[in-house]
Amino acid sequence: MIECFNLTKKFGQFTAVDDLTFTANKGQVLGFLGPNGAGKSTTMKMITGFLQPTSGNVKVCGIDINEDPITVKSKIGYLPEGAPSYGEMEVGQFLNFIAAMRGVDKNLMKAAVESVIERVSLSNVYYQRIETLSKGFKRRVGLAQAIIHDPEVLVMDEPTDGLDPNQKNDVRELITNMSEDKTIILSTHILEEVNAVCDRAVIIAGGQIVADNTPSQMEGLSSYHRAVSFVSEVDGELLNALRNLDCVRDVDYNARLKEVTVFPTQGIYIFDDISAFLQDRKVQVESLKMESGRLDEVFMNITQSVEEREVIK
Template identity: 60%
Template sequence: MTALIEIEGLTRKFGSFTAVDDVTFSVARGEVVGFLGPNGAGKSTTMRMLAGFMLPSAGTARICGQDIVEKPIAAKRELGFLPEGAPTYPEMSVIDFLSFCARIRGFRGSEMDDRVAIAMSRTQLDGVRLQPIETLSKGFKRRVGLAQALLHSPPVLVLDEPTDGLDPNQKHEVRELIREMAPEKAIIISTHILEEVAAVCTRAIIIARGRVLADATPAELVRDGRSMDDVFRALTLGEAA
């Protein structure tokens, strides 16, 4: 399988503190990788570097063969990114914000309208399309962020906590959407919800203290009757796995 995401030796330092330490992995089309770790493990920093929002101190990453440092615009064209907190322009309505994002992506006229309509439909936003984003619940704001990531049908999705703030039914809908998209895309999902990994991921990467501790399928991680929670706790607390 051809890797659409390639991360090699990715490192980020803040002064004397190393937030991400020599992280290397790849993700092929059809894979959904759960990126797991405790708070402060380096998940969001890794994803920001992969998305080109933060320069690495060392190493690099490629999206569909485009280097994020050498060819950042070309790399971002292939990427849909849902960042931590799903930042938006809160005073804009949902449809105005998504139309703005579509124009930035280069869409105009009926194509822009179609892209926005499809993204809203896939994320169940039609009912709040005219509401200012600042009036929405946390779950709806998260869905607005997901919709903007899907607008241009990118081959690579990097989603930081995509179900954060959603109720159980909404979580199920988002997970079904990810399963539906998975065969044609390479997807990374940062999460601290272990059940999410079992529900939608084909691989799990566990990171702590900035370093990758495990990279395996969920089934391989829970061998010998251990739960995902047992494996996660053992690895991230430095116990014998």
């Protein structure tokens, strides 16, 4: 478990993190979202002990980081932004070094390194110097060092940054599998990642928490929640007929994609009504779906409103 109490971090007159209080529980993947400069990385650095809070405190697995920082750090696996490492070292050398630094038993060290090499798919670069690796492989080495000691808590800053689509899926699957017995916090700017791996999402802007919900609850805040989209050749008469339905609030038409989005009145369920309407009119559709909601729209609306308030100040 991670408990943050009234965390604040100031750099001179600038407040990067402003009185944050939240808890991440064991078995939970918490997605940490926010625009650039919102305070995500600063918060993660305070949780892991890399930065001292201006005020407030952090407990990890019930231990106050100010009272026993060494024990707290031993329980955390940390993947920071940029995945810093020793570029002149080979991948295998580096991971053996990290395992030793993390206190992995000498009798278990070989097995621990081999396990993490397999889990993060690094066998092909085991003898390669880290400075010669691609950005994606460097990121995977960073992830490997974070999990090599099987920590109770994982804190990861953009864990899939620089990975190709297949590698992203592999890492997301790894995170999901590890989440059963760990507390995981990850920051990401990839909103599809929130749906893929997170049980809960916290959005911060201006150093403050502005939303804290499950991904599905956040999608429910979207104007697209329960909207119905279909792809078809349509004309103005059909669009107007759709707009005049009692269950319809608005209709949007993307002529380039030939996609029609029908927005429901007060978020009611309209899929059957729209499907029946299209059948009655004998409209041929290429696809028909109900929207769950769009996190990007919710994220933009919430964070922009905060930024506007900051400008007014």
